[in-house]
Amino acid sequence: MTAMPTLVADTGPGSQPVTLGPVLSIFDPVHIGIDEFGQPVRVPLIYRNMLIGGEPGAGKSALLNAVVAHAALSLDCRLVLLDGKLVELGQWRACAEPGGFVGPDLDAANKLLKRLQIMMDRRYAYLVDCERRKVAAGDAFMPYVVAIDEIAYFSATVGKKQDREEFAALLRDLVARGRAVGIIVIAATQRPSSDIIPTSLRDLFAWRFAGRCTSHSSSDIVLGHGWAQQGWTANSISPTNPGVGLLIAEGGTPQLVKTAYLDDATCAAIARYAATLRTTVNRQAATDTGQQPGAADAA
Numbered sequence: 001m002t003a004m005p006t007l008v009a010d011t012g013p014g015s016q017p018v019t020l021g022p023v024l025s026i027f028d029p030v031h032i033g034i035d036e037f038g039q040p041v042r043v044p045l046i047y048r049n050m051l052i053g054g055e056p057g058a059g060k061s062a063l064l065n066a067v068v069a070h071a072a073l074s075l076d077c078r079l080v081l082l083d084g085k086l087v088e089l090g091q092w093r094a095c096a097e098p099g100g101f102v103g104p105d106l107d108a109a110n111k112l113l114k115r116l117q118i119m120m121d122r123r124y125a126y127l128v129d130c131e132r133r134k135v136a137a138g139d140a141f142m143p144y145v146v147a148i149d150e151i152a153y154f155s156a157t158v159g160k161k162q163d164r165e166e167f168a169a170l171l172r173d174l175v176a177r178g179r180a181v182g183i184i185v186i187a188a189t190q191r192p193s194s195d196i197i198p199t200s201l202r203d204l205f206a207w208r209f210a211g212r213c214t215s216h217s218s219s220d221i222v223l224g225h226g227w228a229q230q231g232w233t234a235n236s237i238s239p240t241n242p243g244v245g246l247l248i249a250e251g252g253t254p255q256l257v258k259t260a261y262l263d264d265a266t267c268a269a270i271a272r273y274a275a276t277l278r279t280t281v282n283r284q285a286a287t288d289t290g291q292q293p294g295a296a297d298a299a
């Protein structure tokens with residue numbers, strides 16, 4: 001695990017400081033579950049994106065929550081959450097950036113993605129100035145984890161066509177260009193169809209997880225064309241086994257995974273702990289530098 005500082009929370013006048021930590025790092029691989037041999041499956045997410053698809057109840061939100069839990073506990077990254085269902089990621093709201101949680105509101109989602117796009121452009125300008133190709137651990141610019149549940153809600157369900165198309169274009173740009181500047185997109189959909197995930201978008205996700213799918217073709221839409229014909233299809237996963245799915249990495253072969261599951265109470269407890277850590281570290285940073293978190297991006 002990447003070494004991170006232990007933090008001391010000041011719990012108020014007259015009380016003893018409480019030591020908080022340890023914490024995680026977004027530069028570490030994220031534990032997402034176990035493989036069919038019971039071995040842990042850990043995926044490096046930095047400089048990568050993850051697509052999660054599958055039928056309703058397949059376990060997509062559970063996987064998304066496991067990844068967001070790691071990100072929330074990683075004080076070296078910022079969190080942005082777009083939740084078309086409001087309650088799937090709602091528990092992590094206090095861990096998100098100020099203004100970084102959007103519920104079922106397409107206008108707000110587009111505004112947030114536009115802000116990220118501007119920040120991405122500025123980060124690229126900075127990298128060009130420094131003659132570098134990507135952000136690194138310890139940079140003034142922290143990685144962002146952008147979690148989206150559910151893509152189709154914003155890109156195909158609500159609002160005006162023009163706004164939905166704007167959402168799809170902004171998402172595509174973030175997924176295509178965000179990696180080098182530390183923007184990691186984790187996006188879930190219960191509609192793995194070619195209108196929601198065209199091949200050109202799918203191929204930009206280095207990690208793809210297909211929970212149970214209703215057909216071979218929707219499994220292929222997540223994993224990549226031709227895998228079902230070779231016997232790798234999320235259509236064969238039992239509907240009574242949520243959380244099981246096929247995970248594929250760029251250029252790799254699918255592997256069967258049972259994802260880690262955090263129930264609501266556990267998510268809430270981790271979220272409270274992570275929010276306390278984040279408040280503490282932001283307060284310390286403001287005291288030490290006189291700057292608010294994210295100041296490097298605003299400069």
Ligand SMILES: Nc1ncnc2c1ncn2[C@@H]1O[C@H](COP(=O)(O)OP(=O)(O)OP(=O)(O)O)[C@@H](O)[C@H]1O
Pocket residue numbers: 054055056057058059060061062063190211242243244258259260261
């Ligand atoms: N890894 C897991 N282990 C055990 N149970 C799981 C796991 N993942 C999901 N489940 C169970 O399946 C249920 C549905 O999971 P989840 O809400 O993540 O599905 P989903 O694919 O996001 O569904 P929807 O598209 O309808 O939101 C959970 O409430 C939980 O009971």
